[in-house]
Amino acid sequence: MTAAAPATAGEKTAALVASVEDLRVHFELKAGVLHAVDGVSFDIADGETLGLVGETGCGKSVTARSFLRLIPTPPGRYAGGRIRFWPKEARQSGGEPVDLLQVPTSDMLDIRGNRIAMIFQDPGKALNPALPIREQVAEVFYQHRTEDLLEAWNGRAPRPIRRAASQRAGKLERLAFKFPPLRSQSKRLKRRVDELVGDALAETQIHNPRKIMASYPHELSGGMKQRVMIAQALACNPDLLIADEPTTALDVTIQARILELIRELQHAHQTSVLYISHDLSLVRRICDRIAVMYAGRIAEIGTTQQVFHDPRHPYTQGLLAAVPSFAHRRGELAAIEGTVPELIDPDPSCRFHTRCAFATDICGRVDPVLDGRVAGRPVACHGYASPEELGVAAAELPHLDRSPA
Amino acid sequence: MTTLRDDTVATPAKVGNEPVITLRGVEKYFPVREGVFQQVVGHVRAVDNVSFEIPRGQTVGLVGESGCGKTTLGRCIAGLTDATGGGIYFRLSVADRQFLDQVDAIPQEQRTQEQRDRVERLERAHRIDRLKGDAWRTYRRNCQFVFQDAFSSLNPRQLVKDIVGRPLKVYKEASGPGLTERVVGLLESVGLGRQHLYRYPHEFSGGQRQRISIARALALDPEFIVLDEPTSALDVSVQSQILNLLHELQQERGLTYLFITHDLGVVRLMSDDIVVMYLGEVMEHATSEELFASPRHPYTDALLAANPDLLSDGDEDTEMRGLEGTLPDPARPPRGCRFHTRCPVATPRCGWEVDDAVAWLLDNATVLDGLSGVERATDFDSVLRFGDEAAAGEAASLLESSDVPASMRTAMVELGTDGAQLRIRFEEVDAVRLEDVGGGHTTSCILHTSQSAGS
Numbered sequence: 001m002t003a004a005a006p007a008t009a010g011e012k013t014a015a016l017v018a019s020v021e022d023l024r025v026h027f028e029l030k031a032g033v034l035h036a037v038d039g040v041s042f043d044i045a046d047g048e049t050l051g052l053v054g055e056t057g058c059g060k061s062v063t064a065r066s067f068l069r070l071i072p073t074p075p076g077r078y079a080g081g082r083i084r085f086w087p088k089e090a091r092q093s094g095g096e097p098v099d100l101l102q103v104p105t106s107d108m109l110d111i112r113g114n115r116i117a118m119i120f121q122d123p124g125k126a127l128n129p130a131l132p133i134r135e136q137v138a139e140v141f142y143q144h145r146t147e148d149l150l151e152a153w154n155g156r157a158p159r160p161i162r163r164a165a166s167q168r169a170g171k172l173e174r175l176a177f178k179f180p181p182l183r184s185q186s187k188r189l190k191r192r193v194d195e196l197v198g199d200a201l202a203e204t205q206i207h208n209p210r211k212i213m214a215s216y217p218h219e220l221s222g223g224m225k226q227r228v229m230i231a232q233a234l235a236c237n238p239d240l241l242i243a244d245e246p247t248t249a250l251d252v253t254i255q256a257r258i259l260e261l262i263r264e265l266q267h268a269h270q271t272s273v274l275y276i277s278h279d280l281s282l283v284r285r286i287c288d289r290i291a292v293m294y295a296g297r298i299a300e301i302g303t304t305q306q307v308f309h310d311p312r313h314p315y316t317q318g319l320l321a322a323v324p325s326f327a328h329r330r331g332e333l334a335a336i337e338g339t340v341p342e343l344i345d346p347d348p349s350c351r352f353h354t355r356c357a358f359a360t361d362i363c364g365r366v367d368p369v370l371d372g373r374v375a376g377r378p379v380a381c382h383g384y385a386s387p388e389e390l391g392v393a394a395a396e397l398p399h400l401d402r403s404p405a
Numbered sequence: 406m407t408t409l410r411d412d413t414v415a416t417p418a419k420v421g422n423e424p425v426i427t428l429r430g431v432e433k434y435f436p437v438r439e440g441v442f443q444q445v446v447g448h449v450r451a452v453d454n455v456s457f458e459i460p461r462g463q464t465v466g467l468v469g470e471s472g473c474g475k476t477t478l479g480r481c482i483a484g485l486t487d488a489t490g491g492g493i494y495f496r497l498s499v500a501d502r503q504f505l506d507q508v509d510a511i512p513q514e515q516r517t518q519e520q521r522d523r524v525e526r527l528e529r530a531h532r533i534d535r536l537k538g539d540a541w542r543t544y545r546r547n548c549q550f551v552f553q554d555a556f557s558s559l560n561p562r563q564l565v566k567d568i569v570g571r572p573l574k575v576y577k578e579a580s581g582p583g584l585t586e587r588v589v590g591l592l593e594s595v596g597l598g599r600q601h602l603y604r605y606p607h608e609f610s611g612g613q614r615q616r617i618s619i620a621r622a623l624a625l626d627p628e629f630i631v632l633d634e635p636t637s638a639l640d641v642s643v644q645s646q647i648l649n650l651l652h653e654l655q656q657e658r659g660l661t662y663l664f665i666t667h668d669l670g671v672v673r674l675m676s677d678d679i680v681v682m683y684l685g686e687v688m689e690h691a692t693s694e695e696l697f698a699s700p701r702h703p704y705t706d707a708l709l710a711a712n713p714d715l716l717s718d719g720d721e722d723t724e725m726r727g728l729e730g731t732l733p734d735p736a737r738p739p740r741g742c743r744f745h746t747r748c749p750v751a752t753p754r755c756g757w758e759v760d761d762a763v764a765w766l767l768d769n770a771t772v773l774d775g776l777s778g779v780e781r782a783t784d785f786d787s788v789l790r791f792g793d794e795a796a797a798g799e800a801a802s803l804l805e806s807s808d809v810p811a812s813m814r815t816a817m818v819e820l821g822t823d824g825a826q827l828r829i830r831f832e833e834v835d836a837v838r839l840e841d842v843g844g845g846h847t848t849s850c851i852l853h854t855s856q857s858a859g860s
Binding site for chain 1: 470471610611612613640641642643644645646648649652653656667668669670671673674675707708710711712725726727728729731732767768769770771
């Protein structure tokens with residue numbers, strides 16, 4: 001669907017942008033330890049769009065936020081695993097990746113919004129209601145693109161201007177900007193910021209960016225606010241864009257436009273995207289590959305084609321059948337009975353076994369591993385495991401080819 | 406016959422496809438107040454002139470984007486808020502409805518005494534905002550509501566037993582052990598059980614809470630339930646459970662549903678009839694199959710295009726399309742067809758007006774910064790006064806440029822500058838109305854009806 005050739009799952013190609021390995025994020029609650037993310041692994045290849053799909057509470061947002069270390073600790077705790085990230089330079093020169101869970105905070109500040117950017121679900125909450133749009137988008141430039149802002153000075157900008165361009169000007173300096181000789185220079189800086197912000201907004205097909213820049217978030221519609229968020233996220237040309245349900249809060253007709261926009265900009269910027277959503281029909285339209293999550297774990301990973309036309313995990317099969325579609329008749333919608341299990345101090349087991357029609361005894365005792373050897377691509381289900389390794393008879397494993405019990 | 410029916414609101418008539426609810430030109434305007442004295446300066450037209458019927462035992466789906474007035478209409482029907490105009494009738498027979506329509510067409514002073522009396526009797530017996538006493542109680546118990554957010558609609562300090570048993574208590578249907586047994590029966594009918602009686606709402610998952618809501622709605626064995634986005638807060642796998650449950654209950658109990666949702670996939674599955682609303686008005690009304698097979702309104706087309714999986718069997722090639730622009734201000738809805746400002750196939754006859762030109766200028770240029778006043782003769786004919794001639798000239802040339810939608814440009818019959826003034830006049834058009842295009846399929850789009858006169 002998109003130009004980038006999707007890397008086959010599991011195969012470590014040279015051009016990875018990020019690789020999550022056995023990520024575990026736990027929350028310490030009064031009732032016990034909540035295993036929100038419990039051993040998640042996937043790769044994001046350069047230029048691809050990876051969809052992370054799952055229901056409410058399956059840990060998809062926690063996974064996404066872990067990329068930027070946005071989980072409040074405590075109560076959260078990064079209990080294990082690593083997220084390796086290859087910035088552009090590292091990818092080109094074959095350099096070492098950084099572990100996003102280990103890098104010092106100062107480096108993290110340089111990564112957030114610059115190398116990895118995020119679009120949040122509710123643009124109404126993610127924008128500051130007390131600041132005009134201009135200031136909010138400009139902040140990205142102040143933080144990460146000081147050199148760009150000072151281009152016109154050829155490296156000979158006076159200190160106060162230099163400080164202003166990285167949002168560090170003090171009160172006195174700001175006062176000094178009102179009088180010559182700094183006045184004209186500060187105006188020049190402001191014009192440069194306006195120019196960059198205007199360009200960033202114009203890129204998201206906002207008509208009349210000048211007007212939008214002066215307005216406050218409450219004056220804009222939901223779709224417009226989401227465009228501003230996208231402009232903000234893409235302003236620094238990030239290597240990885242994390243879109244956390246960017247269209248959930250929007251109407252369907254607007255949703256289609258935003259999706260189109262993200263896709264277009266992704267092509268233009270050659271950015272990799274981690275697209276998080278609960279909406280299968282959306283994910284299929286925008287993603288090259290899809291990782292299905294359930295209760296803190298990955299159920300299966302495959303290309304969009306594979307997941308939609310040949311779902312391997314019983315959960316994915318149930319989920320696809322549950323979407324009201326062309327083929328369904330009233331009252332005959334396939335439903336996955338039961339509810340998502342509690343994730344507080346869970347026992348080793350397949351998280352889906354309580355709702356799975358194929359489940360056998362072993363599913364309630366042993367953690368399945370995300371294994372691609374039998375299924376041809378990573379699927380975490382005992383139905384695709386080898387009996388020898390588990391040390392059980394083949395008959396004890398669930399048989400997915402028979403009709404559900 | 407009708408005279409006999411006057412006091413018979415409580416007839417549990419099982420007459421074929423007689424409507425349970427009849428809407429006739431329902432309006433709900435919310436006043437917009439401003440200033441120190443809170444004077445009414447305008448009205449938000451949340452629901453504007455909506456008419457349709459909900460036949461017994463069927464499901465009518467009400468679809469539209471957020472802000473189109475579908476929830477407000479649902480609340481009006483359930484009697485949670487009063488409509489400000491038109492009438493919502495309960496168990497009004499088709500013959501009576503036709504009679505009311507006939508009388509409506511006659512001017513007030515030309516109606517005979519007999520006609521007036523009959524109208525008065527019908528209204529007193531069927532119009533829900535005029536029902537009194539027992540008739541009103543009968544209506545309330547026969548019309549129940551399931552809310553979107555199952556958490557905030559259940560009292561967090563009450564046990565499930567009290568929540569579900571409350572309607573039975575209020576209507577003195579049961580008490581003591583009998584009440585408990587009735588509640589258990591209700592819980593079992595929605596897939597819960599006795600073990601859930603003494604729990605609080607927070608102990609349940611979203612899907613279970615919605616089941617409790619449904620059990621409460623079923624308590625008094627109603628005829629009709631308004632389902633206001635009952636599954637939009639739920640996950641897909643749970644949504645399918647609830648949808649199946651609703652269908653089963655309808656089969657068992659012969660329930661009538663008004664299914665309010667923004668999800669076309671769900672509405673297609675659940676509804677016999679679908680009403681598409683936009684900005685307070687009905688755009689199109691047809692049976693479910695008919696609407697999906699041959700939509701006759703560009704807005705319906707747009708909704709379908711935003712979710713192409715519904716039409717094909719999930720072919721990845723089908724392009725997903727959206728709509729330009731944003732929902733207009735419902736306090737000043739567009740003239741003509743309300744959808745024309747965002748319509749991809751708008752014609753010059755769709756109701757282009759001065760406000761559209763102004764909105765376009767606001768979006769695309771900065772000349773309006775120099776605007777000093779507007780003289781509005783009608784919505785279609787205004788004079789914009791600018792600070793200087795240059796600005797007026799620039800605005801005029803912008804409006805003449807090919808960036809302006811062609812249909813808007815064609816509709817502009819006069820565009821001229823006089824000094825610093827710019828006169829814009831559009832062709833005047835009438836409001837669109839719903840028209841039958843065959844087989845009970847009604848649409849308001851002039852491209853599909855005979856209203857395109859003069860084009």
